[in-house]
Amino acid sequence: MDITDFFDTFFEEAEELLADMEQHLLELDVDDPDSEQLNAIFRAAHSIKGGAGTFGFSVLQKTTHIFENLLDHARKGELTLRSDLVDTFLEAKDIMREQLDAYRNEEEPNQEAYARICHVLQQIALEEIGQTLDAPAVPAVLQPQAEPSKSEAPAKDGTHLLVALLNVNDKDRTLLVEELEQLGDIQSHSGDEKRYEVILKGNVSADDIEAVMCFVIEPEQIAISTVAADTAEPTGATETEKVAPDVPVVTQAAVPMPAAEAAVGVTDGTSAAIPQSDNRGPAKGQEKPTKATPKKAASESSSIRVSVDKVDQIINLVGELIITQSMLDQTVSDLDDQSVSNSSLQNGMSLLQRNARDLQEAVMSIRMIPMEFVFSRFPRVVRDTAGKLGKEIELITEGKSTELDKSLVERITDPLTHLVRNSLDHGIEMPDEREALGKPRVGKLVLSARHQGGNILIEVRDDGGGIDRERLLEKARENGLNVSDAMSDEDVFQLIFAPGFSTAKEVTDVSGRGVGMDVVKRNIQGMGGRVEIQSTKGEGTNTRIVLPLTLAILDGMSIKVGGETFILPLSTVLESLQPAKGDMYAMAGDDVVIKVRDEYLPVIAIHEVLDVKNAITDPTKSIAVIVQGEGRRYAMLVDELIGQQQVVVKNLEDNYRKVPGVSAATILGDGSVALILDITGLHRLSRAKKEAGKIVKNPHLAHYKEAEPS
Incomplete structure (x- = not known):
């Protein structure tokens, strides 16, 4: 049996345990620490240590062992917690994650970082409790603890441990029996797939056995009890569980994906896990389960990894x-x-x-994955960034259960991180400044997510100083941008996303270099979304991100141009109208604009840009579809509107090559291929073709007003 078959399971569950550990550390009240939180942090470290020792990841196992011992002193009240100690614990957690990633990539962990964090933890132990915390030379699961607690006590003299494997298949059972042989001497083993019992002799604790097995089978599939050595029968145990009073049944070793969040847990081994409450007992302030919520049988599984x-x-x-x-x-x-004969066919x-x-x-x-996957990392980001800036920030998250496609969840994290850091640095004032303005010293940052039609709306809101419109315009003029005082607030705020644009008075390690916001906008648009900014000076800023729920299926509008059918993303379509001659204006060169409710919109003739034959060339006989892309509105000239439909998106770049003005393709009901148009890409392509002289001047331009509208 190759134990490496279970590496992926260890990596995934260890990732979840580290995320759970970070959440509890961030929520920990150092003045009045919650014992349940401390126990949860300790158990997470203990489980990772046991698994790392089993799989031969010695550096991770040794680091976690030292960290675990220090946590044990903290939960026993022998180590007084302070904010700087919690910061060190978070740093240790980060290094453990780096070590985990190194083993995942079949690399050796950074020895310098390992030595440094071990030295720091040793110093804390020496200065605070007067002890040294030496890392073991062999896996911790093979060593007795100096002063084991009741739940970790090894079998007493004259007794053995009975390890019952419940509903474990032959492959896993064979591996687990081999692992038990490494922990002690097997006196006997027998049973069937429903219940297989192993009598183990050796100086090993129930918790160590639990830590080894939890990465192979579910915690509910393990039951541990003591038996008398001479009788090899359970002492003081029921027939069903056979649990000794002093050694409880192992009920939880790792944090599984919550059934309430998803029926199937989807993982690729790289994404961040959902921080979850500890499952060994009710969290502080929560009630214990009642009889109305019976515990599931061991054979049932609430989730699977796919x-x-x-x-x-x-x-x-x-x-x-x-x-x-x-x-x-x-x-x-x-x-x-x-035809009567076709009625049954039509019904079918x-x-x-x-x-x-x-x-x-x-x-x-x-x-679909809950937004909690994304939001879970921001308590740490806010804590670290606020600490660097010397600000006091309260983070509030709303709509964590709102679901988004996994591919979008992975791609939205970086843009959101930049927006959060930007709010912390530029938006929220320093505590003294806020107090002078009559605001609370603690600034408020809100992350929210909710469904809006066929999209998801993500907001980053702060109660800071807001955006100074005049300063933005002044900075834009300094950068040579074409701006005017008559611009709407929406257009002025969009200047923030211009490449190299920054209003920061000085460059810090947080922001101020004028890079990032343009990347944020480009990445969000690459996901088929858009970003908007609303701000009131002195009151705060709200940055809104609108994204489709998934990139696999698209709500589109089918349009006809010549003999070709195209798809416009429905989220970009605002309205459609029949152009009137009096609303069309010929601009300098070959450009044409259309006046729609006192707004002049650039006209893009799809047949010109994509070289479609036999299309309607007279704009007044076409249909103008008003669309929005990159914060601007355009009028797309098409021959006919076919209707709305959901289409299955096919990646054109993977199957063919990148085509300017086209984002993807789909297959229609008649088997033909239709291209899904990229609004902003079409505009850029139109401009490029006109500048290169590849678009023949439309003869209908002579009939339009030539004066440029004021």
Whole structure:
């Protein structure tokens, strides 16, 4: 049996334990520490140490051992906590994560960082409690503890440990028995898949056995008790659990993904885990479970881990099924509707359509992940950044259960991090300044997420000084940007996203170099979203990010240009209208604008930009679709509006190559391929073609007013 088969399980669960540890450390009240939180932090370190020792990750195991011993003194009240000690504990957690990542990548961890953090922890132990915390030379699970607590006590003289494996398959059971052989001498083992009992002799604790096994099977599948050595029978245990009074049943070794969040846990081994409350007991202030919520049987599983590649494969197959269903539906609709013989076929197709849509939604929900995955990292970001800036910040998160596609969750983290740091640095004032303004010394930063139609709305709100419109305009003029005092607040605030733009008076290690905000906007637009800023001077700023729920399925508007069908993302479409000759203006060169409610919008003729033949060239006989991209509005000239429909997005770049003005492709019900248009890409392509003289001047321009509108 190759133990490396279980490396991925260890890495994933250790990642969750580290995230859980960080959350508890950040929430810890150093003046009145919660014993449950301290115990949860200790148990997380203990489980990681046991798994690391089992799998031979010695550096991680030794680091965690020293950290665990220090935590043990803290939870026993022998070490008085302070903010600087919590900072050190967080640093130790970061180094443990780096060591975990190194082993995941089959590399050796950084020895310098290991030596430094061990030295710091040793110094704390020496100065605070007068002890040294030597790391063991062999895996901790093979060593007796100097002063074991009741729950960690090894088997007493004259007794052995009975380890019962409940509902464990043959493959896992074989591996676990081999691991138990490394912990002690196996006196006997027998049973079946439902219950397999191993009698173990050796100076090993129940917690050490638990720490080893929790990375292979679920905690509910392990039951440990003591038995008399001469009888090899359980002492003082029931027939079902056989648990001794002094050695409790192992009920929780690692933090599983919560069933309430998702029926299926999707992981690729790299994403951050959801911090969760400790499952060994109720959190502070929570009630214990009542009889109305009975504990599940060991054979039941609330979640499973599935490779993202497998989920993507299912989504692709469902997408193909939807396309096939659309083809059949169109074929049936072309048949004689009055034919009695086709009525059953049409009914069947209607049922297939409903079932296919339900299947599509169910499969897509597997990829949906709570925003808690993203929000969980920001307590640490806010704590560290506020500490550097000397500010007092309260972080509030709202809508953590709001779900977003996994691919978007991974890509939204960096833009959100920059927006949060920007609010902390530029938005929220220093405590003394806030107090002088009549505000609370503690600034408030709110992260919220909620569904809005077919999109998700993410907001970063602060109660700081807001954005100074005049200073923005002044800075924009200094940078040579074309601005005017008549610009709307929305357009002025969008200047923040210009490359190299910064209003910071000095450069710090947090911000001020004029890089980042342009990248934020570009990344969000790359996800099919948009970013908006609302601000009131002296009251605060609200940065809104609007994203589609998923990139796999798109709500689109089908349009016809010449003999071609294209798809416009419905989220970009504002309205459509029939252009009137009096509303069209010829600008300098070949540019044309259309006046829509006192606003002049650039006109983009799709047939010119994409070289579509046999299209309507007279704008007054076309349809103008008003769309929005990168904060600007455009008028797209099309021949015909076909209708709205959901389409399965196919990546064009992976299957062909990158095409300017096109973001992706889809397959229509008749089997033809339709291109999904990129609004801002089309505008850039139009400008480039006009500058290169590749677009023939439209003869209809002569009929428009040539005076440039004021």
